[in-house]
Amino acid sequence: GAGVSQSPRYKVAKRGQDVALRCDPISGHVSLFWYQQALGQGPEFLTYFQNEAQLDKSGLPSDRFFAERPEGSVSTLKIQRTQQEDSAVYLCASSLRWQGASSGANVLTFGAGSRLTVL
Amino acid sequence: AQKITQTQPGMFVQEKEAVTLDCTYDTSDPSYGLFWYKQPSSGEMIFLIYQGSYDQQNATEGRYSLNFQKARKSANLVISASQLGDSAMYFCAMRGNAGKSTFGDGTTLTVKP
Numbered sequence: 001g002a003g004v005s006q007s008p009r010y011k012v013a014k015r016g017q018d019v020a021l022r023c024d025p026i027s028g029h030v031s032l033f034w035y036q037q038a039l040g041q042g043p044e045f046l047t048y049f050q051n052e053a054q055l056d057k058s059g060l061p062s063d064r065f066f067a068e069r070p071e072g073s074v075s076t077l078k079i080q081r082t083q084q085e086d087s088a089v090y091l092c093a094s095s096l097r098w099q100g101a102s103s104g105a106n107v108l109t110f111g112a113g114s115r116l117t118v119l
Numbered sequence: 120a121q122k123i124t125q126t127q128p129g130m131f132v133q134e135k136e137a138v139t140l141d142c143t144y145d146t147s148d149p150s151y152g153l154f155w156y157k158q159p160s161s162g163e164m165i166f167l168i169y170q171g172s173y174d175q176q177n178a179t180e181g182r183y184s185l186n187f188q189k190a191r192k193s194a195n196l197v198i199s200a201s202q203l204g205d206s207a208m209y210f211c212a213m214r215g216n217a218g219k220s221t222f223g224d225g226t227t228l229t230v231k232p
Contacts, residue, residue, distance in 0.1 A: 110164035
């Protein structure tokens with residue numbers, strides 16, 4: 001597609017519910033990132049895929065968070081048993097694979113984000 | 120490990136003046152890229168400018184330039200001729216060999232008329 005598409009844009013969940021957030025990256029983009037952004041803060045890294053392989057999940061806050069990208073395109077971030085502290089905007093970004101330092105193709109393109117509110 | 124530090128939580132600039140937003144970074148990767156993004160109140164992340172660690176010249180994109188000082192590990196963003204529409208949050212980020220990208224905490228820029 002023309003851009004990175006995220007759905008839903010807004011999600012309200014009751015504490016304890018499970019949620020699933022979807023990211024559809026730019027066609028041909030190998031790298032896919034998930035970030036969590038609290039109000040007024042910078043994006044915090046959650047996890048990173050290259051094709052279907054999850055290369056880094058060091059930023060996932062707990063075992064309630066799980067991400068997958070089974071066919072190397074669409075990715076889903078799942079949060080089980082949501083807590084109030086999970087309320088944030090979840091940003092997805094995609095790019096070509098790392099091209100070496102001098103390549104501007106390393107730029108990440110972001111989706112509009114999914115705003116999760118846990119009551 | 121990668122780390123980005125933005126020490127200015129908020130900055131003010133008069134319309135049509137230039138402003139510099141500070142960014143320092145830390146990494147053990149010999150090869151990396153540095154980015155600046157703009158995030159207006161609407162929330163979208165807009166790419167502004169990119170600098171590769173081996174690039175000899177500072178990157179420029181229209182009114183944006185990146186003052187890259189490798190020995191100091193700094194990558195400051197300079198915005199010339201500020202406009203009211205430049206009011207937003209600005210993030211410095213880096214991407215290393217492993218592909219992972221790390222962001223700073225951001226600087227809120229307010230342009231005064």
